[in-house]
Amino acid sequence: MDSITTSVANKLRLKKPLMTTMLLLLLVMFTASVVDAACATSCSASMCCSSTGLCGPPKSVACGSNCISGPCTNEVTPYNVGLLGNYPLGRVVTLEMFDELFPARLRSFYSYEAFILAASAFPEFGTTGDVDMQKREVAAFLAHIQVETAGLSTIEARDTKDFCYLGVVEDISSACIAGKKYYPRGPMQLTWNYNYRRASDSIGEDLLAKPELVSENPAISFKTAFWVWMTPGLGLSKKPSSHAVMTQRSWSRSTAVESATGFGATINILKGETECGRASAQAEKRTAAYLRATEVLGVAPGHNLRC
Known part of the structure; x- marks a missing residue:
């Protein structure tokens, strides 16, 4: 050479x-x-970013074994009962209960951690009234997401039409973005452009421009489900929130207050047009899921179980 x-x-x-x-x-x-990018917002330098899409301070669950950036530590795990139990919802439904109700869920997306921490953005959820009322409300929510997603085993609906409503809702323009679709996504299957817009205003993410975030980010996905539950007047209706009727706030002007509250009323609010006022196998599935959830959470189901 x-x-x-x-x-x-x-x-x-x-x-x-x-x-x-x-x-x-x-x-x-x-x-x-x-x-x-998994985090719902950009975490500050002192915060951890969890693979479940959550930011958190050092030694929080976000800094445990699911931590992907920031001051990660092995001192905690994402399912540290002592830490998650400090959150109101963590005292009502434990990891063991969540696992029992959703044994076949997509664990990489629908994590218990994301469920608990996303709920903290809606502080009245599962905290209103006495312990039994709190458990019944949580059981009702879990029953609906059980049926909507086949036990949290699906994220998006098979029907992927645009779901673009061309009118104006509540004087707020919800014009659809070109190339974007607003088909059912997440635990409560958020649907229609105007609902994506209203949810955006509540959780601080532009879901009208980026509806796919509901399918990609666990924290955002669960937050949209809590938004559906806590928000009155969903879509074009004038109905109260599911939270309201599960906490004994009647939406009926009649004296039959009990018939206007309870789990049956939540079916009416969420699915009244398609599942109530007729024989509905889907509505029966919801009631069965609610009875199962109340059993696991250890509370009597209460009155008015059907719509």
Whole structure:
């Protein structure tokens, strides 16, 4: 081998490790940018970003084994009962209860951690009234998401039409974004452009422009489900929220208050047009799921179980 060839070969050997190192650095940077996007918002330097899409301070559940960036630590795990039990919802439904009710769920997306922490954005959920009332409300919510998603085993509906309503709802323009579809997504199967718009205003994410976030980010997905539950006047209706009727706030002007509250009333609010006022196997599934949830949570189901 002549001296020129030897010199070139040596240079290539020197460059190979450098090129490999540069490629590895680029890969790490690219991976970090992807995983950081999992968080609902950009986490500050002092916060952890969890793979479930949540930001949290050091030693919080977000910094446990699911932590993907920030001051991660092994001192906690995402399902540390002592920590999650400090959240109101964590005292009503435990990880063991959640696992029992949703044994076949998509665990990588519908995690107990995301469920508990997303609920903290809606502080009245599962905290109104006495303990039995709180348990019944949570059981009712769990029953509906059980039926909507086949036990949290699906994220999106098979029907992927645009679901674009061209009118104006509550004087707020909810014009559909070109190329975007507003088909059912998430635990409560959020549907229609105007609901994506209203949910955006509540949870602080532009779901009208990025409806796919409901299918990609666990925290956002659960937050939309809680928004559906807590919000009166869903869609084009004038009905109260499911939260209201499960906490004994009647929406009827009659004296038959009990017939206007309870689990049956939530079916009417969420699915009245398609499942109430007639024989409905789907409505019966909801009632059966509610009875199962109350059994697991250890509370009597109460009155008015059907719509």
